[in-house]
Amino acid sequence: xxxxxxxxxxxxxxxxxxxxxxxxxxxxxxxxxxxxxxxxxxxxxxxxxxxxxxxxxxxxxxxxxxxxxxxxxxxxxxxxxxxxxxxxxxxxxxxxxxxxxxxxxxxxxxxxxxxxxxxxxxxxxxxxxxxxxxxxxxxxxxxxxxxxxxxxxxxxxxxxxxxxxxxxxxxxxx
Amino acid sequence: xxxxxxxxxxxxxxxxxxxxxxxxxxxxxxxxxxxxxxxxxxxxxxxxxxxxxxxxxxxxxxxxxxxxxxxxxxxxxxxxxxxxxxxxxxxxxxxxxxxxxxxxxxxxxxxxxxxxxxxxxxxxxxxx
Numbered sequence: 001x002x003x004x005x006x007x008x009x010x011x012x013x014x015x016x017x018x019x020x021x022x023x024x025x026x027x028x029x030x031x032x033x034x035x036x037x038x039x040x041x042x043x044x045x046x047x048x049x050x051x052x053x054x055x056x057x058x059x060x061x062x063x064x065x066x067x068x069x070x071x072x073x074x075x076x077x078x079x080x081x082x083x084x085x086x087x088x089x090x091x092x093x094x095x096x097x098x099x100x101x102x103x104x105x106x107x108x109x110x111x112x113x114x115x116x117x118x119x120x121x122x123x124x125x126x127x128x129x130x131x132x133x134x135x136x137x138x139x140x141x142x143x144x145x146x147x148x149x150x151x152x153x154x155x156x157x158x159x160x161x162x163x164x165x166x167x168x169x170x171x172x173x174x
Numbered sequence: 175x176x177x178x179x180x181x182x183x184x185x186x187x188x189x190x191x192x193x194x195x196x197x198x199x200x201x202x203x204x205x206x207x208x209x210x211x212x213x214x215x216x217x218x219x220x221x222x223x224x225x226x227x228x229x230x231x232x233x234x235x236x237x238x239x240x241x242x243x244x245x246x247x248x249x250x251x252x253x254x255x256x257x258x259x260x261x262x263x264x265x266x267x268x269x270x271x272x273x274x275x276x277x278x279x280x281x282x283x284x285x286x287x288x289x290x291x292x293x294x295x296x297x298x299x300x301x302x
Contacts, residue, residue, distance in 0.1 A: 020199055023195065023198070023199055023202065024195045024199070027193055027195050028189070028192070030194050031189060031193055032188065035187070035189045036185070036186050039187075041189070044189075045193075045198065048198070049198070049201060049202060049205065052202055053202065053206065055203055055205055056202070094201060104222050114185050114197065117182060117185060125261075136182055136183060136185065137186065138183065139183075151190070158248060164176075164178065164182070165180050167178075167182065168178045
């Protein structure tokens with residue numbers, strides 16, 4: 001079985017089925033990541049489409065300097081950041097008035113819903129938001145978050161701590 | 175790790191049903207194909223606009239000799255004493271008449287050129 005780098009080399013030589021294999025290998029993980037942010041199967045599939053479409057366009061320039069997953073997580077992170085920012089403006093403009101609690105919201109806890117949590121995450125500064133996303137939606141260790149974001153492990157931990165404190169404050173007031 | 179932190183980590187849920195990778199790949203390839211087609215259409219449109227632009231510039235820059243009927247011998251004007259000129263506007267030189275006739279012939283207006291020549295050379299001036 002070929003590893004990711006071998007598949008990418010094949011794709012760069014023009015083998016499109018190698019790209020399909022890469023997609024199959026990382027699809028469920030990518031959709032799972034977005035599902036933990038959107039709680040919507042369709043939206044998470046659409047975002048995964050965006051990620052693999054970007055990958056299709058840019059993978060030919062992949063330079064094998066890092067693990068493929070680091071590269072993929074970076075695209076995931078950027079796509080999720082765009083989604084959260086877009087949604088933040090949508091909520092601010094009250095375009096999304098029909099807020100129905102999904103089944104996932106009611107089964108968790110009474111203080112705040114997952115939707116409220118991610119709306120609050122969207123309001124965090126970008127660095128804190130990124131670390132929180134990686135920790136909550138992907139359960140990544142700080143070391144990997146550091147590789148993806150380019151910040152030090154210490155900085156990732158500090159950003160996460162600040163983010164959690166801010167989120168606690170915001171959600172307890174709501 | 176405090177309670178709140180544990181709570182937000184517990185919000186993580188695994189997606190229930192499996193993902194149909196073939197369907198997903200089909201949609202992805204469709205999107206890639208559509209994007210490539212759009213790119214080709216965009217490039218073709220750009221090329222067309224460029225070609226039309228270049229041709230327009232070339233055409234605009236080319237002097238059209240057929241339409242430029244003016245006397246380019248300026249010394250005639252400087253040497254002319256306009257106070258003493260006793261010439262009717264209809265009495266133009268043969269050269270000018272010929273040039274106008276050639277122009278009309280070039281334009282394909284044969285009968286117009288015949289009329290013009292008649293008017294300039296044959297018709298008598300109407301005295302009011």
